[in-house]
Amino acid sequence: MKQADIPSETSTAQDAARLSVAPMMDWTDRHCRGFHRLMSRRVLLYTEMVTAPAIIHGDRARLLDYDAAEHPVALQLGGSDPAELRAAVRIARDWGYDEINLNVGCPSDRVQSGCFGAVLMKTPELVADCVASMIAESDVQVTVKCRIGVDDQAPAEVLPSFIATMRDAGVRRIAIHARKAWLQGLSPRENREVPPLDYPLVHAMKAEFPGLHLSVNGGIETLDQARDHLQVMDGVMLGRAAYHRPWDILGDADSLWGEVARFKSPHAVAEAMRDRVAAHLAIGGRMHQITRHMLGLFHGRPGARGWKQILSQAGSSGTLADYDRALAAVSEPAIVS
Structure with a gap:
């Protein structure tokens, strides 16, 4: 079944994307996801980014295995070669992930050297080729996580054009980190803190693209802040706040779906x-x-x-x-x- 044919109301991952825990390198492994899932039945969990070549040539079981209790869980892929990404998706199908996500937001040096991550914001047509190739092989939604721009790009021009290009390639769900990425001069940590947040721009994208499921990411520290964003956006993605203060974020996260918390403390x-x-x-x-x-x-x-x-x-x-x-x-x- 092609992604465009999947009714949004039947997508478990799309419903769960109302609140998600961001993919974080060296952190969101299977043990982290198992811990987070214990607190919340509902939130969407992401793997660490796994590169397409690693899946094709590496230890697939080590890279892709997870516990069935983690559902809904999404696999994030890194890469910029449409053929490699298609092959990785074909392999990953056997693992039954609820979503496949393409990383177009990570600014780390090791990602840039592989010509994927945030640097791909500069080549949206290549990203479109990648996601179209992934969609052709996937039986679940293929999504994108991106920035509002990189380096000297003007986000107000770049972001709507990028989103439109993704939409035309068949993507129906995008998570947007509301900061630019500076690929030269800032460390990955600084890229999470120094570039200013532009929530109004991300919110404006929801008005401009009402048919897409859009989540906001970046700088969101509390569940109450997430609720505020959900007045405008379809979803909220939290990263370090959920990792460093898991009870504060996930302890009552299921209330966003009208459900009671699993634990009292x-x-x-x-x-x-x-x-x-x-x-x-x-x-x-x-x-x-x-x-x-x-x-x-x-x-x-x-x-x-x-x-x-x-x-x-x-x-x-x-x-x-x-x-x-x-x-x-x-x-x-x-x-x-």
Whole structure:
């Protein structure tokens, strides 16, 4: 089935894209996604970016395997060769992702050297060829994550033209990071903080392209801010706020769909994660592979420092006893009647 033929109301990923956790290199691996999914049944989760050549020539199981409980989950691809991207999508179909996303927003040096990521904002016709090739091979929606422009481009001119080009290529859903990317002179971290945010421009794109599902990304720190953006936009994508303060963002995220939270407190989440940590250790995994994503669970709450310190010090040699010590540091006080 071609993407243009997929009714939007039947798209699980599109419904979930009302709130999503951005793809983040070295962070949104399967353990992170499993932790986030435990807190929210609804939000759309993304993999780390995986390059098309890596899927074609590398260890596919290591790159693409995930737990079925992670659904709805999207695979983000990096690349700029239509044939390679088509081949990667063909391979990934067997894994049953709910969406395939093309990275046109990452400004890191390693992405630029491969001629993909944000640098592709300069060649929208090439991006159109890439997504058309991906759509031809995909049985789920192919989406794009982009910036409002790069370097000396004028976003008010570039962004609407880019979106129109994506629409004409068959894309129906786009996540827009509301900052430019400066490919020379700013580090990847600075590119997430220094270029000014232009939410009004992104909001204007929704008015200009009412038939597309558009999400805003960048600088959104709270669930209340996400609700404000949702007055205008179809979706909101959060990155570091969801990673560093997961309970604050995901603990009540399902309320955006009119559903009650799965857990009453971050303590309940930590208790529920204990069995997952134990199971991972039992098969030879290292505790740090899971708990490194959980360090911010108690952000701003009593015991948060002890929780983070104990888990960090335990590191890759941590045991379930270490997890229990960290849990004790943040245990909720008993209610005395």
